[in-house]
Amino acid sequence: MTHHDVPAFHVSSESFAEGQAVPPAQRSGRMRAGGQDESPQLSWSGAPAETRGYAVTMFDPDAPGRGGFWHWAVLDIPADVTSLxxxxxxxxxxxxxAGALQLKNDGGFHGYVGAAPPPGHGPHRYVVTVHALDVAASGLDERTSPASLESKLSRHTLGRATLTGIYERH
Incomplete structure (x- = not known):
């Protein structure tokens, strides 16, 4: 994934801290990782003043196969919302x-699917990104694939905040 340089702002989570293990709630039950498929709590601040809306994604760049694995993508979050x-x-x-839209994750449904790396595959990074956008509505719809989201949003991205959790299944 290539990003053009935009300012960073701050995101934190009550669910896990930067660089810490993804807890059981945020792991996948559907994909047999003993979890609950509960998306993490998120709070963000310091986005550029001209922000008109947000998108939130969670991506595993370490997943096997080409292009990683998209766990979650939410579009059209209003600019006055600073937490989920x-x-x-x-x-x-x-x-x-109201108005926010979830795309289909790589698990095949519209919503969040938790961390579930293949057993013995080593540690995986789960990168949560809050994208501050210069548009209130992305103009995209629920048929948009998360993999194409980055390129579709890039020209509207004013700032980006990231939080990375780690999970390894033995």
């Missing part, structure tokens, strides 16, 4: 702000 509760990525998105 744990579990906001549930299918149906009842805890998401």
């Amino acid at each position: 509760p744990a579990g906001a990525g549930a299918e149906g998105g009842k805890l998401l702000p």
